[in-house]
Amino acid sequence: MEKTQSGRSSLMSVNSRIPGFYKLSPAERFKTVVELSGLHESDIANLATADSGMLAIADHMIENVVGTLSIPLGVAANFTVNGRDYLIPMATEEPSVVAAASNMASVARIHGGFRTSSDQPIMISQIQLVGAKDPQAARLRLYERRRELLDLANEQDPLLVKLGGGAKDIEVRIVEGAEKTYVVVHVIVDVRDAMGANAVNTMAEALAPLVAEIGGGRVRLRILSNKADRRLARVRATYDAEALGGPDVVDGIIDAYAFAAADPYRAATHNKGIMNGITAVVLATGNDTRAVEAGAHCHAAASGRYTSLSHYEKDEAGNLVATMEVPMAVGLVGGATKTHPVAQAAVKLLGVKSAQELAEVIVAVGLAQNTGALRALAAEGIQKGHMSLHARNIAVAAGSSADEIEEVVARLRMEGHVRIDKAQAILAEIRGRG
Structure with missing residues (x-):
């Protein structure tokens, strides 16, 4: 099958339907991607990694892993x-x-x-109650059962409680949507040395049935809020x-x-x-x-x-x-x-x-x-300093070897035009001298 300059088959369109893709190993996934993309393996070889140990770790961190991306x-x-x-x-x-x-x-x-200070590591989980016939009364009923709600939340993470954290309070808000009124319970949790998403989400999930029972409605969302305004630094x-x-x-x-x-x-x-x-x-x-x-x-x-x-x-x-x-x-x-x-x-x-x-x-x-x-x-001006440092990236992108980078960077800075076409011209001149 004919390949274009980019390597992709001129007759092939990518089919992204891959049953069982997640069951494959990273190497098998990479091979499958190469075959279905119509590209040469060399075109996307940099997606893969030679570090098998890091690849195995990555495969447990996210889904459908084929490689890793290195950031400076x-x-x-x-x-x-x-x-x-x-x-x-x-x-x-x-x-x-x-x-x-x-x-x-x-x-x-x-x-x-620098002098700094910070709040305690408090995160909020939201539980959205829909369909309450009496939202204002539902709000007060939930406050009346505050202790019961907090005890149930803390049963989900006894280690966190032992470390001095855990659910500390609840707040109940009335949120007016475009068409509905929502009763929203905030579970206020001290998450100690964790970011806290998993802890507060688990608590919200556990509280959902009781919140629905007390509030007289149906729980929809139960998830943390990233508006971490009780956790300021x-x-x-x-x-x-x-x-x-x-x-x-x-x-x-x-x-x-x-x-x-x-x-x-x-x-x-x-x-x-x-x-x-x-x-x-x-x-x-x-x-x-x-x-x-x-x-x-x-x-x-x-x-x-x-x-x-x-x-x-x-x-x-x-x-x-x-x-x-x-x-x-x-x-x-x-x-x-x-x-x-x-x-x-x-x-x-x-x-x-x-x-x-x-x-x-x-x-x-x-x-x-x-x-x-x-x-x-x-x-x-921001460009003078920024582009001076950016010159090294441009020199590398132009194809400079380790021995050529410093001269290319120096010439780019001296001429004041940090562009890849200038770097390529300088590189050609350097190599022409050789």
Whole structure:
């Protein structure tokens, strides 16, 4: 059968119906995908991995595994948080993130580094009751049975209770939908050093029949909320004005912050810069990046208008003072934190002893990364620093060997055009000299 330049058969269309696909081994799945895609095996060989041990672990983590994806993992330096120094693992594909965070951490050290605090690790599980004939009365009946509901919830996880956690309270809300009125029970759970999704979901499932009986309706959803607004982590830092580049740079950073605070179009990108730092540490430690991101962006809109997560001002000496408060649902037990060997190593390197300590370190990185991005915007423009670091990626993408990368990068930076066509032209010139 004829193959096109891409390798795909010119006569074949992909059939994604694969009965029993999940029963196959990763190698068998990969072979099946190659056959059904119409591609040459070499076209997608990089989907597979030669690391059989990691492949076996991955096969137990998610479904239909054929390989693994490696993300660069760097270590941010210079961080002092609450008087303690940390080496912080960050997993990200984006240039300048680790460098910017490390740079701003070194500036923050001048005035003592980052100071943090955090709430207890409280998560909320929601139980949605539909069809109650008397929603207001149902709400009160549920409160009347609070103790019974909490006892049943805690029967689901005696170890969590033994560790000092467990279901601590309930709240009952009336939520007006477009066509129906819902009675929603919030189970408020201290999850200790876990992220907590499994614990609170299990409790909600167990409570569902009793909630339906008491409320006089039918339970639909019973699942955690990622609006982790009872689990906030807070951070502040003072950045020396001269170390940042002088008073005008400080004023520029404050103007950039004020723009984000006032305009959601700018706030989205401003907060993305914060999440560049936060998500990199969350991912490196095997935590749920989507849960943390959902909670953060929801918090940014808590006032009813999407705005900046961070805040910037000047102290009496003219130094830049940065503060931030963000929901941080992360853990040290369960999930990929305990199954992925790189995540395990990252947690050991970080040396944190509790989920709260991890949360506080993470928000410090987010604030440092945000400050670094704003400083670049205020002082030199984001592209100069970002594209300078991006030049290495471009050199590799152009096909540079290990011996050629540094010269290609230097030429790209000197010429000021960090593009793949320029890198290819420089590479051709270098090789022509040989």
